Amino acid sequence: MSRRLLNKPHGDRARRCVYIPDEFNRGLPYMRLRGAFSTLASQEAVVHEVRKNRILSPLLFANPAILSLVVRVINIYNGYMAIGLIGACGLCELDGLEISKEVSVSTPYGDPSCPYKIGSFGNSEVIFLSRHGAPHSIPPHLVNYRANIWGFKTLGVDQIISVNAAGAIKPDIKTGSLVLQNQIIDMTAGARQHTFCETGKITYIDFANPYCVEMRKRCISAAAEIGMPVGQTGVYICVNGPRLETAMEIRHFAMIGADIVGMTAMPEAALTRELGICLLGISAITNCAAGLSDKILTATEVIENMRTSNSMINRLLGAVIPRLSGVRNCSCDNRLNDAQL
Numbered sequence: 001m002s003r004r005l006l007n008k009p010h011g012d013r014a015r016r017c018v019y020i021p022d023e024f025n026r027g028l029p030y031m032r033l034r035g036a037f038s039t040l041a042s043q044e045a046v047v048h049e050v051r052k053n054r055i056l057s058p059l060l061f062a063n064p065a066i067l068s069l070v071v072r073v074i075n076i077y078n079g080y081m082a083i084g085l086i087g088a089c090g091l092c093e094l095d096g097l098e099i100s101k102e103v104s105v106s107t108p109y110g111d112p113s114c115p116y117k118i119g120s121f122g123n124s125e126v127i128f129l130s131r132h133g134a135p136h137s138i139p140p141h142l143v144n145y146r147a148n149i150w151g152f153k154t155l156g157v158d159q160i161i162s163v164n165a166a167g168a169i170k171p172d173i174k175t176g177s178l179v180l181q182n183q184i185i186d187m188t189a190g191a192r193q194h195t196f197c198e199t200g201k202i203t204y205i206d207f208a209n210p211y212c213v214e215m216r217k218r219c220i221s222a223a224a225e226i227g228m229p230v231g232q233t234g235v236y237i238c239v240n241g242p243r244l245e246t247a248m249e250i251r252h253f254a255m256i257g258a259d260i261v262g263m264t265a266m267p268e269a270a271l272t273r274e275l276g277i278c279l280l281g282i283s284a285i286t287n288c289a290a291g292l293s294d295k296i297l298t299a300t301e302v303i304e305n306m307r308t309s310n311s312m313i314n315r316l317l318g319a320v321i322p323r324l325s326g327v328r329n330c331s332c333d334n335r336l337n338d339a340q341l
C-alpha cells in the first residue's frame with residue numbers, strides 16, 4: 001500500500017487535496033500530531049478518499065492521530081503541497097498567484113493576524129498571511145506569532161516562506177537588496193509568547209540551524225536562474241521594537257556577528273521548528289541600521305523601500321515556489337525526534 005501511495009501523482013490527482021476539520025487539532029498534544037495533521041473541509045472528504053484508495057478501515061478514524069497520518073499520506077499521494085507565505089499585503093500581487101478564497105482559522109492560542117488567503121500558483125497551493133494584519137495595524141511586538149504558525153499547520157502547510165523588512169548592519173549589504181537569512185540572534189526572549197511547549201512533556205528542539213537548508217539552497221538556485229543577485233547568508237538579529245535601535249546597540253550587534261536587524265523573525269522561526277515546518281527567510285533591506293548613515297531613519301522610508309522591493313521579491317518567489325514542490329528532502333521535521341523529555 002505505502003509503496004503505491006508514495007508514487008508520484010499523475011493528472012488530476014495532482015490537483016486534489018484532503019482536509020481534516022479543525023476540531024481534530026484542538027486540545028491534542030501537538031507532538032502526537034506533529035507533521036501529520038492537515039485541515040480543512042470535512043471528515044467526509046477524508047473518509048471518501050480513504051475508502052477509494054482502500055488503505056485503512058474507517059474504524060481507525062476514531063483515533064485522530066491515525067486519521068491525521070492517513071491524510072498526510074493521501075496528500076503526498078495526491079501531490080498536494082501547500083506553501084505558506086508570510087509578509088506584507090503586496091506579496092499577494094505575485095504574478096501567477098490566483099487567490100480563490102479567504103479562510104479564518106481559530107487556534108488554541110487565539111486568532112491569527114487576519115484571515116489566510118488561499119490561492120494556486122502553478123501546481124502549488126499558496127496560503128498567504130499578512131503578518132501585521134490587513135490592513136497593516138499590528139505592531140511587531142503584538143503579533144500573535146503562535147496563532148499565525150499554528151494556523152498554517154492546521155491548513156496543511158509544511159513549508160513557509162517568511163518575508164520581512166530589515167536594516168543593514170554589515171557595510172557591504174546595500175539598501176534595496178535581498179538577503180536570505182541563515183542564522184538568528186534573538187533579543188526578544190522573554191518579551192513575546194515564544195513556544196507551544198507549556199504543559200505536558202518538555203520539548204527541547206534542535207535550533208542550531210533555524211532555517212531550512214534545502215529551501216535556501218533551492219532559493220539560491222532560483223535566484224541564479226533569473227539572474228537576481230541575493231545575499232546567500234545573513235545573521236538576523238531580532239529586536240522587540242517597535243522603537244528603532246540606538247547607534248550603540250547597532251555597534252554592539254555588529255560586534256556579536258549580526259548582519260541585519262529586524263523585529264519579526266522571532267519567535268516565528270522557533271515556532272515553525274516546533275511544528276516541524278520548513279522555513280525560508282527572505283529579508284528586504286529597507287535601510288541602513290541606526291547610526292550607520294547621516295540620515296534620520298523614518299518608518300515612512302522603511303515602508304516605501306519595502307514597496308519598492310516587492311517587485312523583486314515577487315520575481316524571486318515566482319522562481320522559487322515551483323522549486324519547492326514535491327516531497328521534502330531535508331531534516332527539519334526529523335529535528336523533533338528525541339526532542340521530548
Ligand SMILES: [Zn+2]
Nearest residue numbers: 212278330332
Ligand atoms: Zn526543511
